[in-house]
Amino acid sequence: MDVAANLPHLIEGHQLRREVAKMPLLSTQYLRAAPMPLLSTQYLRGHRQLRPAPLALRLITGYVWQGGSRQTVKILPRVLAVPYCTISELLDLPPILVYADCVLANWKKRDPCGNLDILFSFPGGDSNKGFFLVSLLVEAAAAAGIKAIPMIINAILHHDCCSLETALQDVALSIFKMREAFKLIHECVHPGAFFRSLRIYLSGWKDSFLMPEGLVYEGVWDSPKQFFGGSAAQSSTLQCFDVLLGIQHHTAQGFSAEYLGCMRDYMPAAHRAFIQTLASGPSLRQFVLATGDAGLHAAFNKCVSALVDLRSYHIQIATKYITIPAGRCRAEQQQLGGCVHEGMSMLSERGTGGTGFMRFLKAIRDTTRKAQLTEQ
Numbered sequence: 001m002d003v004a005a006n007l008p009h010l011i012e013g014h015q016l017r018r019e020v021a022k023m024p025l026l027s028t029q030y031l032r033a034a035p036m037p038l039l040s041t042q043y044l045r046g047h048r049q050l051r052p053a054p055l056a057l058r059l060i061t062g063y064v065w066q067g068g069s070r071q072t073v074k075i076l077p078r079v080l081a082v083p084y085c086t087i088s089e090l091l092d093l094p095p096i097l098v099y100a101d102c103v104l105a106n107w108k109k110r111d112p113c114g115n116l117d118i119l120f121s122f123p124g125g126d127s128n129k130g131f132f133l134v135s136l137l138v139e140a141a142a143a144a145g146i147k148a149i150p151m152i153i154n155a156i157l158h159h160d161c162c163s164l165e166t167a168l169q170d171v172a173l174s175i176f177k178m179r180e181a182f183k184l185i186h187e188c189v190h191p192g193a194f195f196r197s198l199r200i201y202l203s204g205w206k207d208s209f210l211m212p213e214g215l216v217y218e219g220v221w222d223s224p225k226q227f228f229g230g231s232a233a234q235s236s237t238l239q240c241f242d243v244l245l246g247i248q249h250h251t252a253q254g255f256s257a258e259y260l261g262c263m264r265d266y267m268p269a270a271h272r273a274f275i276q277t278l279a280s281g282p283s284l285r286q287f288v289l290a291t292g293d294a295g296l297h298a299a300f301n302k303c304v305s306a307l308v309d310l311r312s313y314h315i316q317i318a319t320k321y322i323t324i325p326a327g328r329c330r331a332e333q334q335q336l337g338g339c340v341h342e343g344m345s346m347l348s349e350r351g352t353g354g355t356g357f358m359r360f361l362k363a364i365r366d367t368t369r370k371a372q373l374t375e376q
């Protein structure tokens, strides 16, 4: 926890590897939560105690990127790899920084007024805090829509069109508020700070130009392992709304559906289970179509159009924070007559999740748009 709390200072001072080399092999016995019923309050207490540990350990995997995108390490030392992988297995999460770590588990109330702060950060100054807290506010805005889902399922089962229409209006408003929260990124995150620094630490080691073999987790596996970097595709709320509205991202360019499916393994187990339960439940889309109810039809389409707008806005943000800075970076390299940051430019074609991100974002936005119910 001490090393993680001083991570930016240690990385900028090139002292992280020396500090890690001094670390003992930490035991995880005190973090082992006894097996508990999924929804018990004990689970929450145990979960809360458990969550910061992998966050600290996950942030230490900033260790991998401490030399920037040009001097990645290929081995995570045993003192980090063994406890990290033990905890990750306990949490049923992959041993890499995930969205839930740096957004959902990386905040605290700074004062009784509810002002927020992050628990851990990477180099990149206030833009770190802005990026993670804006993402948290987007997730907080989704909460009302997620809470409406059980009401929607119940209304379908009871053929209660009135309650269903009201709940769908709550979902549409919630998704609208997600986009409003997302707008705060412009005043809280500097594009250059995000592109040059924070984005590197969120990157992964699957299909990576810089780490083509993946990462050796010393003392855990004999061969290197590959894992995707952090991505908004790991947001459980977005995938909940897709499943609720029956939006199936087919394999446009061969990566949307497969990648999104894989990202569920990078979500907290309880979220993954909720999405799976939702997917195996009654179809909202089919119910709305079967009723022929104009009000339900309109309310459903408002949810879809709100999701299209949110995804379109995400594309605008990705353009400002990745595509444009990447173009500037390439221009600088050409002026310098070489690939000064070849790692940077190679990473620039990909988002933090390691996909051809712009094609991916546009593909899922377009698939979402096609989910609109056509005129009756």
Ligand SMILES: Nc1ccc(Cl)cc1-c1cn[nH]n1
Residues within 6 Å of the ligand: 097, 098, 099, 102, 103, 131, 132, 135, 202, 229, 230, 231, 232, 351, 352, 353
């Ligand atoms: N907002 C995010 C928060 C955390 C992580 Cl790990 C990734 C993202 C992200 C990446 N691309 N769009 N959002």
